[in-house]
Amino acid sequence: MTDLTHESxxxxxxxxxxxxxxxxxxxxxxxxxxxxxxxxxxxxxxxxHLLEDLRQFASPLKLEKDQCSVRSLWRQAWSDVTRTDEATNASLEDTTDVSDDTCHIDAFRLGQVFRNLFENSLAACGEKPRIKVYCRNGDGTLKIVIADNGPGLQPEARERLVEPFFTTKTKGTGLGMAIAKRIVEAHGGQIVAGRTATVGAEFLITLPRQTAEKAGAEGSSLVADPELRLRRRHCKSIWLSGPSRIWS
Known part of the structure; x- marks a missing residue:
């Protein structure tokens, strides 16, 4: 995969x-x-963009963990994705029921997850995207709900949500949610699609409320990944067959 990335x-x-x-x-x-x-x-x-997504999907995941405010991450991610003119009508409403929203996490990686979810919502919601983020405590966990006012998820999209290379966008690699799932699960967490009573899509992220002391020494850790070789072969076959296979 390294040679493929370099030559491409x-x-x-x-x-x-x-x-x-x-x-x-x-x-x-x-x-x-x-x-x-x-x-x-x-x-x-x-x-x-395609090459970077393939690289992330096929590379070992290394986490640089530290105590960090999760709310600060989604607010920074929102700031990042709404800098363009296309997002001028978008709004974010966030609320939290917790006094301490810090977790032992990789801030950059979790920021990627929030950016991906926000970008998907902005693409789906039309002229006036309204995004809501709600944070609460669980049983030893922190739960973050992200909901939008878009058309919601169709049954097939819900079923294949984190399937690599599946996308409902006219342009896209279909790797964003698969990468987001890897990142959240590498933190010992979970990301699932919720079922809203009204219109719109909803996602629930659950993260363990693990302190640095309980997690061990601070710093980087390489996440064990038994499916890494399979993903690398999959990515190489996709790239060699031509990007049009993804973007068609």
Whole structure:
């Protein structure tokens, strides 16, 4: 997988450099040519995104744990995904019933999970996305519910939610939820789709309320992963068969 990532990265870099050179050579008043350059640049970005998703999915998961506020993570993730003009009408409402929302977690990895869920909601909700996050204590756990005002999950999507390479988006790798599941489970937690009484999708994340002392020494840990070889073979076959297999 390392060789595949390296070689593919080289090709993507060549595409990037060539498109930049073309953009400099073409008359900026040639609208049709400039539109083709823009399409080429977007295709490059799509390939970079696909390659990064494949790399994360097929790589060992190393956690850098520390005591961290979970609320601060989802607020930072929301800030990250709503910086674009497309998200100007989106709103976040978060509430918590806990006085201490810290857990012994990898802040970067858990931030990825929240970003993925928020991005999915923003893509599904239409013009005025409304996202709600609610946090409460469980039995030795912290439970975070994320709900939106979108169309909700269809039966097939609910059944195949964390299946690698399955997506309902017109453009996407179908790896976001699979990676999110890996990250949450690596923390000893769980992520499941809820069943809302009204419209919209809902997800429940459960994390163990484990302190640094109970977890042992702080710092990094490599998560045991018996399915790693299988995922690597799967990713390699997908990449070699062509990105169109995912984006079609």
């Amino acid at each position: 990265g080289n090709f993507i870099q060549q595409i990037s450099l060539s498109s930049q050179l073309l953009a400099e050579e073409i008359d900026p008043n040639n609208q049709s040519a400039m539109e083709e350059i823009t399409r080429l640049q977007w295709a490059r970005k799509g390939l970079e």
